Amino acid sequence: MAERIRVRFAPSPTGKVHIGNIRAAIFNWLYARHVGGEFLLRVEDTDLERSTPEAIQALLDCMRWLRLDWDGEILYQTSQRAHHLEVAEDLLRRGLAYRENKGGQGECVIFRMPKEGVIEYDDLVKGHMRKQAKDTQDFVIVRSDGSPVFHLANVLDDITQGVTHIIRGDDHVENTFKHIMLFRAIGAPVPQYAHLPMIVNNQGKPYSKRDGSAFVGEFRELGFVPDALFNYLALLGWAPGDDREVMTRAEMVGAFDFAKCKASPARFDIKKLTWMNGEYIAREPRADFEAAFDARLQAAGLPTEPLNGLRDALLDEIQPRTKTYGDVPANCRWFFAEDYPFDPKAVAKRLHAEGVPALLDEVAAALEALPGFDVPAIEAAVRALAEARGAGLGALVHPIRVAVSGRAEGPGLFETLWLLGRERSLRRLRGVAARLREGSL
RNA sequence: GCCCCCAUCGUCUAUCGGUCAGGACACGGGCUUUUCAUGCCUGUAAGAGGAGUUCGAUUCUCCUUGGGGGUGCCA
Known part of the structure; x- marks a missing residue:
């Protein structure tokens, strides 16, 4: 009978877990699960200075967060x-x-x-x-x-x-x-x-904290989801051979093979990780998304209920365009609070133009006159106004968006206005028009 | 200095002697007749250099160059 395969992850707890280190854990885990062996954990706590109970706890938290479950007892x-x-x-x-x-x-x-x-x-x-x-x-x-x-x-x-x-x-x-x-x-x-192979930076040197986020805890803080980080790290030095990239744990376990591992160093690319994270977030069950979403709003001191209600409809718009949870508060603050910052570049480009105050007032009046306030009606009103003014739709859409949200991007404009509600939209439109006239914006 | 390892688009990678060198990220363009995102279409972009082996090298060998790692009380 063949000997049972046993691998181990043997970090020294220093308080923070480096991505290069956890990548080694991931490969160990993948291999153990692939061959049906055991994945052991050993804590090399011989440095009494740094190996504090807190450091060990941080290590275990990190392992659990990434769902790197180990077999048997930890050996200290x-x-x-x-x-x-x-x-x-x-x-x-x-x-x-x-x-x-x-x-x-x-x-x-x-x-x-x-x-x-x-x-x-x-x-x-x-x-x-x-x-x-x-x-x-x-x-x-x-x-x-x-x-x-x-x-x-x-x-x-x-x-x-x-x-x-x-x-x-x-x-x-x-x-x-x-x-x-x-x-x-x-x-x-x-x-x-x-x-x-080592994970390196743009200069080909070992990736360190000087190069950006280097510890697992930091990625967690920034709003990366564990499965995305796991998936991305697994692809640094390994590829299944076909063109799969976004894969489930089971798929990775099934395809893992040292013969497909590269011997050359791999550069850490935060852009690709971010893209992959967006893919994972978009596919998350709504309940999971909500939990993380709410936590971020609360941490930013915002309520979890939008000013105008319609929470589910709002989440439908937000989830598919969320790249990292860390971006959540800034990306949709205006749906949850009356005070929202204005992006200077967006203001300069879209609001500091000839006739914008009058335009915003006109839009407000048109929306106010609407018998019902739903997306199709809003769209029809804005389009009609554009036509009446002999202007392109963009000439209205952009200033309106910046006026009500302070930003140049977000969900579709008509949805945005609807989600905001009529009263609030009118108030913001007129408020911005007034501020523009008095030169305070 | 010495020892070891590595080398395909900007980045992550596929290719196990014969490919229009494929995919993804990023970037550019287009469409979905508003932004952003998504989706779809699409463009730019690679075998470090030099020998050798072979009918034929990205692929095998050697050299050079470049990079990384190590070099007796860090792990």
């Missing part, structure tokens, strides 16, 4: 310290490691790397890898202060957890040769390795 690396040191002692006894005091920092334990021959392995994404022993160096496994170093702890914990496949960032490639020798020295089977 600090709990393995005694074991790590025992093994170091054993390596020492067997002459595979030695003590040395270099630079007067005290004695540390150093692992011996081979002096001749070659170390090689087959990387699931990078192919055959080899390194001459002469190009390697012995390395510290226990610091002079008695604490185990990453290399030792990492390898031992992988043995303890029965990890069969190590899927991690490209920055660990060099460590792999060291780790392989450690596995051998300890007498444990060497796992399979898969090194994922």
Whole structure:
């Protein structure tokens, strides 16, 4: 019977989870689910300074938000310290490691790397890898202060957890040769390795917070939905081979394959992520959209009920054009509050034109005279007025829109007026006309 | 310096020797006879350079160039 495949995500909790890091988690998860193996979580909390309970909580929140469910209990690396040191002692006894005091920092334990021959392995994404022993160096496994170093702890914990496949960032490639020798020295089977290309910025350097949002929490704040972020990140370095891009979890799990993973770095493109996020939001069930939508309005100090009611009709207009939830308050504030900001560019272009005040008053009068105030009637009235003035529809539509919303874009104008309601529309139209005349806008 | 890796449109990618080098994002144009969004149609845009192997290279090999990673007490 084949051995059950086990992979792991082994982050050190530092308070914030970097997208490059979570991408590694995503690939691990995808692979585990694809092969029906186990996805383990190990918290490498050896840095006591940064590994606070809050940092660990932030990590777990992030995992849950992205629905990266793990199997079994979490292994905390600090709990393995005694074991790590025992093994170091054993390596020492067997002459595979030695003590040395270099630079007067005290004695540390150093692992011996081979002096001749070659170390090689087959990387699931990078192919055959080899390194001459002469190009390697012995390395510290226990610091002079008695604490185990990453290399030792990492390898031992992988043995303890029965990890069969190590899927991690490209920055660990060099460590792999060291780790392989450690596995051998300890007498444990060497796992399979898969090194994922780095996520880089426009300069081709590792993507960092200097390049924009780099932590999962920030994307959450900005109003990206977890499935979109997951989907986008999964596509950085992997493609199913056909032209699918927006995919469900099940589709991604089904199609995932290291043979389709690229070995070259991938640039992070916020524009494409934003597009994909819009795709996900547009397809969300209305209840989900409403929950996120309301939360954003409330956070901005706005009511969740539009000034003129008609909430469902309003949401029909808003949902398909929402790219990120963070944009919600600014994009539809005028439907929920009487005070709404005017975009200076829109004002300059559409309102600061000859005859606009008179036009707005005329529109108001026409709308006021309407027997009923519904979309077809509004449209007919505006069109009739345009014709009477011998003007194009655009000459009326744009100033009206900016007057009632302060912005140059939004739902269709006739729908916008209807959603706003007659009284409010008239008041805004006349109010803006007056302000334009007195030069206060 | 030394070691390792990488290289297709601006970006993410498809192509597993023979393709009009395809798709998506972004950008431009058009239509849906108002904006924005959506949808549909459409345009611009790529195999870093040089050898070699081959009837034939984006694809295989080598070199150069460029980029990235690593280089004994970060992880």
